[in-house]
Amino acid sequence: MSTTAPDFNLRASGRVRRRQAVNRLSLLAASGSAVLAVAVLLLLIVSVIVKSAGALNLDFITQTPAAFGQTGGGIANALVGTGLLILVAMAMAVPIGVFAGIYTSEFARPGPSAIVRLVLDVLNGVPSIVIGIFIFGLLVVGHHQSGFAGSVALAIIMLPIIARSTQEVLALVPGTVKEAGLALGISRWRTFLAVVLPAAYGGIITATLLGVARVAGETAPLLFTSSIAPNTVTTNVSQALPSIPVTIFTYSESPNPEQHQQAWAAALVLIVFVLLISIVARLFAARARRRALGR
């Protein structure tokens, strides 16, 4: 029994222990932050689902808003209005955005390309309410609010998103493929049409969908351009069109609990639409990436 225990010990102590504790604490905090973010998302979605339960039924999407003092009613007018606003905005923003994206990534010299990219980034950073003021001054002052003005405002918000995403997909198409086309003696434009565009086609659809997802919920640019709208289903874009985001906004400011419930239900419709589009866009993006890189 003369063997003595070694006089050192492998358990952390003192400084090392403190360092390990700090380490564990900070990593725990990082994990906690991620949990918090996901929890907030779930809390939001669950609130919307729970609170809209009473108002969501077939009438809600097929009826127009109830007359003052009556109950029930729906948001059919806003659904049609939002659909129309988005379609008209797409008709303007998709061609311009896609062509601007093609130009900067395929045909422009580095200088002009950098300028256009910068301008698109700047446009992307302009607060949407300021775009509302711009279109108010351009198309509403001296005339009146119209669905067309609202669509133009939405198109301006879509434009940089579509152009930048188009650029990004086109940049994924390998240079060797383009060079192979050019080496066959085909012009740059034909090479682009026959080789680059088919590879990037899915990506351009993604770009469009991302743009739609972004503007579907935009309220601020519509306040000044298309907010004072009738309670009936209308497809006349020369008059103000009702829309889902503006409906949610006005109902949420109302003191009437029934309108609150309708606002929640409209929010649910909007969220489902936006998230579905985002998911489809992601799927297309993944496919486009595989395609562009040669399956």
Add this chain to the structure above:
Amino acid sequence: MLAAGFCVVLVGLLAYKVFDQAGSAISTFGLGFLGNSTWNPVINKYGAADFIYGTAITTAISLALAAPLAIAIALYLTELAPRVLRTPIATLVEMLAAIPSVVIGLWGILVLGPFMQAHLEPWLHSVLGWIPLFDGDPSQVGLLSAILVLTIMVVPIVSAVTREIFVTCPPELKEGALALGATRWEMVRTVMLPYARSGIVGAVILGMGRAVGEAIAVTQVIGGTAGIHASLFGSGDTLASRIASQYQGATSNLQISSIAYLGAILLVIALIANLIARLIVSGVRRPRTGFAS
């Protein structure tokens, strides 16, 4: 090409038209508009000081809350999360950015507001009431609600950009730190954070652009009253929310022009913030990724 030229012209026209509409307010009030806190349609006098204060305080505090949270989330996603969970959690955080602001605002008034009045604000008051920020009567709407709503909207933006930068951090540097006996946190603190520092600054400025320009959700929860007071529990107004709340109420041309003036201030702030952020972020990404590969 025509389309690209059109984009350039469009931005020019946008700036021109906003300043053009603000013209009569700019010539009437001049730069004094920025320092004047009257907003009175009855005597037709307008100033932006209260809203500049509201924008500054809500943006500053929401960024102070959002930045550490977002960096921590980016850290979790690049370093800690099990590989199978990384993409799903990153997607969920990005979905938070996809939720329309009007829906977050709706949640802000009807769910967050009552909770603030009943629980959070009384608690903050009892614990931190000696700080003027947390003094005053709890209420459903106010600056603090706006700050929390903005935080929710800014976190996903900052964390997405920060994550992209963390991913490009050269593994040999991280491994080097670990091999020297650093704990994981020490590796993060001494290698990853310094590496990503300027990128994070860019990301936060990008988030600032978003917070400054957010109109709808803030209008819904902030209460919409002019006035400068220290308490975060009281209501206020920001540049963007004042514009949004006046959309139907403007009566005189000078009032409309003053609203456009607020928009012009917003435009200038957003442009400067965005340009700085883009310069920093793109400046970081290009040389460093080249170095890492």
